[in-house]
Amino acid sequence: MIKLLNDFIRLFNASLMLDQNLVEKRENRYYLLSENLKRFIKKDFLYAGTYLGETRGGTFLPSSIFLSMIAETAKNKTYVDQKTEWLFVCGRDIFKKGVTRVNGSREKDDFTLIMNVHDECIGFGTMTGALNEKGENVAVRNMFDIGDFLRREK
Amino acid sequence: MSGKEFFLRRYKELGWAYEEVNLCQAIRINTMNARRERLVKRLKQRGIKLERISYLEEGYWVRSKFSVGATVEYLLGLYSLQEAAAQIPCTLFSGLENKKVLDACAAPGGKTVQLADLMENTGVIVALDTRKRRLTALANQLERCRVRNTVVYNMDARNASELKIKFDRILLDLPCSGNFAADKAWFNRRTLKDVKRNARLQREILTEAVKALSEDGEIVYSTCSLEPEEDELNIDWAVKSLKLEVEEIRCYGQEALTNVFGKRLDSSVSKARRIWPGKTQGFFLCKLKKGELA
Numbered sequence: 001m002i003k004l005l006n007d008f009i010r011l012f013n014a015s016l017m018l019d020q021n022l023v024e025k026r027e028n029r030y031y032l033l034s035e036n037l038k039r040f041i042k043k044d045f046l047y048a049g050t051y052l053g054e055t056r057g058g059t060f061l062p063s064s065i066f067l068s069m070i071a072e073t074a075k076n077k078t079y080v081d082q083k084t085e086w087l088f089v090c091g092r093d094i095f096k097k098g099v100t101r102v103n104g105s106r107e108k109d110d111f112t113l114i115m116n117v118h119d120e121c122i123g124f125g126t127m128t129g130a131l132n133e134k135g136e137n138v139a140v141r142n143m144f145d146i147g148d149f150l151r152r153e154k
Numbered sequence: 155m156s157g158k159e160f161f162l163r164r165y166k167e168l169g170w171a172y173e174e175v176n177l178c179q180a181i182r183i184n185t186m187n188a189r190r191e192r193l194v195k196r197l198k199q200r201g202i203k204l205e206r207i208s209y210l211e212e213g214y215w216v217r218s219k220f221s222v223g224a225t226v227e228y229l230l231g232l233y234s235l236q237e238a239a240a241q242i243p244c245t246l247f248s249g250l251e252n253k254k255v256l257d258a259c260a261a262p263g264g265k266t267v268q269l270a271d272l273m274e275n276t277g278v279i280v281a282l283d284t285r286k287r288r289l290t291a292l293a294n295q296l297e298r299c300r301v302r303n304t305v306v307y308n309m310d311a312r313n314a315s316e317l318k319i320k321f322d323r324i325l326l327d328l329p330c331s332g333n334f335a336a337d338k339a340w341f342n343r344r345t346l347k348d349v350k351r352n353a354r355l356q357r358e359i360l361t362e363a364v365k366a367l368s369e370d371g372e373i374v375y376s377t378c379s380l381e382p383e384e385d386e387l388n389i390d391w392a393v394k395s396l397k398l399e400v401e402e403i404r405c406y407g408q409e410a411l412t413n414v415f416g417k418r419l420d421s422s423v424s425k426a427r428r429i430w431p432g433k434t435q436g437f438f439l440c441k442l443k444k445g446e447l448a
């Protein structure tokens with residue numbers, strides 16, 4: 001069960017370690033508990049502790065909290081300016097001109113966390129390889145952004 | 155027994171003359187995720203006008219040309235949209251850190267997040283509610299605001315003692331009839347029969363909460379109803395039937411009523427607080443502890 005989560009963490013070249021004994025799966029959703037909280041868990045809980053994400057159609061969809069946890073040790077991070085931040089949160093891809101800094105990999109298809117000017121994680125995406133080329137192309141494809149909270153409530 | 159005239163006559167009898175209300179939008183800073191000064195500066199840079207709410211530690215009145223529920227800061231859980239009066243109940247508990255807390259009617263979760271914030275994500279919150287759609291909203295709030303100390307069950311608060319946990323603090327922000335300030339069609343939709351039905355449900359939940367409360371625990375009882383059946387009359391009943399004691403609270407609002415439509419209530423009920431609508435919606439707040447005979 002924890003392999004799926006560890007594999008996801010590794011996509012960003014991060015060193016976050018999850019305690020297997022504290023990870024709970026409920027249907028397709030994953031939660032990280034504290035030792036204290038674990039004592040209060042019954043089988044039929046709906047939500048508990050830190051929500052890590054869920055699997056849908058064989059794909060793991062992380063929560064925003066989990067991404068922030070990964071960001072603490074991740075090497076692959078792409079920083080964007082304020083205008084690009086909002087466009088990304090609205091579901092758009094990131095163009096080269098909106099990128100202010102890249103930490104870690106720039107290689108095509110590699111995963112990167114998207115960070116704003118306040119060093120806060122606002123989602124993640126995959127590199128297109130455009131950062132290594134000339135031109136004003138899409139640099140990062142949006143895979144998930146925190147604007148998801150607004151879209152899911154509609 | 156319904157309609158605007160009927161209810162306004164009741165309010166007048168209780169000492170409040172109807173006036174048009176002008177609700178102001180409010181936010182509450184989630185201090186577990188944000189530093190107050192820094193966030194205020196960020197929001198002001200976005201063009202949001204903020205004014206500190208004098209009677210709340212983390213509450214601000216907001217005015218903005220765009221939705222304050224659609225900023226990056228909101229999506230990161232740095233603040234919550236929470237009506238000013240609704241920010242008061244959680245602040246009435248003493249020492250929440252490392253406590254076992256029951257949020258008996260938790261959805262959509264604004265107060266659950268506030269409890270987690272006041273607890274600094276320590277201890278445990280058990281949050282209950284029954285409606286699927288509202289539970290989804292609760293889960294979204296917990297995720298957005300990075301709450302880590304809460305477990306949610308789809309459970310009727312009237313069965314809370316089945317959890318077999320003795321709670322140190324219980325928040326009863328109860329299902330109620332609401333009030334006209336927050337609902338334009340309120341006078342057309344509500345009848346005294348609804349009010350009485352809700353009051354019965356509230357008594358059932360309160361009775362169950364007492365079973366789940368530790369001996370020196372605290373209950374905060376709140377509603378956004380202006381109807382005394384759901385407020386003072388229920389507290390009077392709790393003092394007399396459940397042997398609960400009303401605790402002194404210091405917060406915004408007037409002393410609760412002790413004379414309701416000619417019925418004299420226990421004098422301790424005056425320690426509760428009633429907020430008539432104005433800049434905030436209407437609200438009722440009371441803190442209870444087990445008496446020696448409970």
